[in-house]
Amino acid sequence: MPATPDPRSVVHQILADYRQMAARHHAALKEHCDVEGVMDGEFDAYEETRRVAALEADEKLDTFIQLLTDAFGLPDDRPVTVLGADGAEFQVTPGRLDETARTAFTEGQCHALARAVAETTGWDTVVLADRECADEYDSCGMGDAVADGLCICQLSHLAAVRPHDGHLIDADGARDPQDVRAEERFDIVPMSPALWKLIDTHPSWRDADMPVARSLVGPLLDSLGSPSTGAKAAEVAA
Numbered sequence: 329m330p331a332t333p334d335p336r337s338v339v340h341q342i343l344a345d346y347r348q349m350a351a352r353h354h355a356a357l358k359e360h361c362d363v364e365g366v367m368d369g370e371f372d373a374y375e376e377t378r379r380v381a382a383l384e385a386d387e388k389l390d391t392f393i394q395l396l397t398d399a400f401g402l403p404d405d406r407p408v409t410v411l412g413a414d415g416a417e418f419q420v421t422p423g424r425l426d427e428t429a430r431t432a433f434t435e436g437q438c439h440a441l442a443r444a445v446a447e448t449t450g451w452d453t454v455v456l457a458d459r460e461c462a463d464e465y466d467s468c469g470m471g472d473a474v475a476d477g478l479c480i481c482q483l484s485h486l487a488a489v490r491p492h493d494g495h496l497i498d499a500d501g502a503r504d505p506q507d508v509r510a511e512e513r514f515d516i517v518p519m520s521p522a523l524w525k526l527i528d529t530h531p532s533w534r535d536a537d538m539p540v541a542r543s544l545v546g547p548l549l550d551s552l553g554s555p556s557t558g559a560k561a562a563e564v565a566a
Contacts, residue, residue, distance in 0.1 A: 412436030432498035440536035
């Protein structure tokens with residue numbers, strides 16, 4: 329397993345990077361101001377400089393949060409916000425697979441949990457694909473968002489596949505694939521790199537909240553009592 333970064337070094341790196349960025353932004357904005365700091369130039373040019381600085385600051389903040397998460401982990405004594413489908417927000421406590429976590433990771437973050445389980449166990453992942461395309465402007469790829477013959481609107485739910493019995497594993501537990509097929513609504517399609525790319529890049533799917541998803545894999549596998557998780561799963565869950 330990769331070594332855990334030294335928290336002190338991470339904080340010092342973040343401080344140094346932020347100060348360097350802030351100094352550059354300050355110098356760039358001063359070019360549009362007079363000696364008293366009042367904007368004295370082309371307003372459009374000043375606003376463009378501010379826009380570029382804001383975009384870089386947003387990107388840096390994402391990087392800083394990831395560095396801190398890697399170094400310190402997520403809190404396990406208080407909830408964090410997890411984004412779900414249609415703008416929903418869930419307050420999920422990392423490492424606690426309660427009803428809120430199950431809802432968040434079936435209604436908008438199923439792809440994150442499926443990927444996290446696959447990372448831990450080496451299991452395959454599948455998507456439950458609607459057999460019919462919605463063919464509606466608001467939800468359909470209209471021919472531009474398609475992978476492996478499936479439109480983005482057909483990709484309904486992701487799960488991992490437990491090898492020894494083929495059951496579909498998600499936040500709600502294990503489901504017999506025969507029950508899914510009996511509904512005659514979904515096809516169970518193996519995930520491919522192309523399908524993962526489509527989900528990861530299309531705006532109709534939330535960004536995968538991998539830090540929280542990874543914290544739920546151990547509790548999920550424990551709840552399944554599966555004998556097939558293997559040494560890698562036990563190592564990560566510990």
